[in-house]
Amino acid sequence: MKPARARILDAADQLMRTIGLARATTKEIAREAGCSEAALYKHFASKEDLFLHVLQERLPKLGPLLVELTDEPAGHGVEENLVTVVRQAARFYESTFAIGASLFAEPALLRRHAEGVHALGSGPHHPIDALSRYLRAEREAGRIAPGSDTDAAAALLMGACLQRAFLKAFPGSEPVRPLDEFAPAVARTVFAGLRPQPAG
Template identity: 55%
Template structure:
C-alpha cells in the first residue's frame, strides 16, 4: 500500500494524519465491528501504512479510546467534566444531561462492541488493552457515582443515597435504552429522550423533597 506521506503535494501535518486515521478507524469499527476492525484494515481505509498508524497510536486499544473520545457522541468529555459541576447548578439537570449523553453513546457503541463477545480471545485482549490504559466501561459508573457521592456530602441529595447503587441504576437504564435503539434501528415506540431522562432521574428518589417540588 502506498502511504499518503509519500504522495506528491504538501506533507500532511501530524494533526491531519491523526484525524484521517481516526476517521478511518471510526468508519471501519462501525462497519465491521471492533472484533474485525484490524489495524491492517484501518490502515488500508485511511490510505496509510500500518507503520504510520503505530507512529501515532501505541496499539489498537489506544486507537479505539481516541475514537471514543473524538468520534462518538461527546459523552466521555461530559463524564470528565462532572467534578466541575459538583455543588453548581441543578443536580436534577446535571443527571438528566448524563442520561441524554449516555443513551446515544451506548446506542452507537453497542453494535461495534457486540462483535467482541463472539470472539472470547479477542474480548480478553481488548479488555487487557483497556486495562493497560486505565480505561473500561466501569469508569462510567465510577464517574457518575463520584458525582453523586460529592453532591450527597454537600447535602444536595438525600442522606441515605447510595452513590454506587444509584449510578448502577442510572447507567444501566441508559445502556438498556441505547441497546434497544440500536437493536430496533431507532427510537420508535420509545418515549422522547428528554422525557425518558426526566422520568428516570425522578424515579431514583435521591433528590430532597424541596428539590423535587421546586
C-alpha cells in the same frame, strides 16, 4: 487532505461501526485511511489505544462531562444535572453499542481487548464510577439524602441508557422513547430516591 492521524480516526470510527471492532484490523483501518499500517502505529500504540481515541475524539463526550460535574457540582440542580448526564450517556452508548457488541462474538479478542483497555487505565466501569463520584459530592454538599447509595443510583442511570441503546439497535424492536422524554423521566425517577427528605 486531512492529516494522517485524523484520517485514521475517521476510518477506524467508520469500520468499527459498520463491520465491528473484532473485524476492523489495523491493516484494514490503515488501508481505509489511505496510509500504511506502519503510519498507523506512529500515532497509536495498538488497536485498543486507537479504539479509546475513537471513543474520546469521535463520539459524544461522557467522561469529561462527569469530571466537570464533580469539580463544579453546584452549577445546576441535581435533577437537571442528571438529565444532562442521561442525555449524554444515551448518545454515548447508542454510538458505541455496535462497536462494543461485536467483541463478545470472539472471546479471545474480548480478553485481549479488556487487557489492553485496563492497561491504558480505562474500562466500562469508568462512567458508573465517575457518576457515583459526582453523586457523592452532591451527598456531601447536602443536596441528596445522607444515606443514598450512589453506586446503585449510578448503575441504574447508566444501565437504563445502555438498555435503550440495545433496544434501539435490535432489529424489529418497538421504537424507543424519544431522548427528550427518556432523559428527564429517568433522571426524575432516580432523583426521587435521592432527594433529601424535609425535616420533621
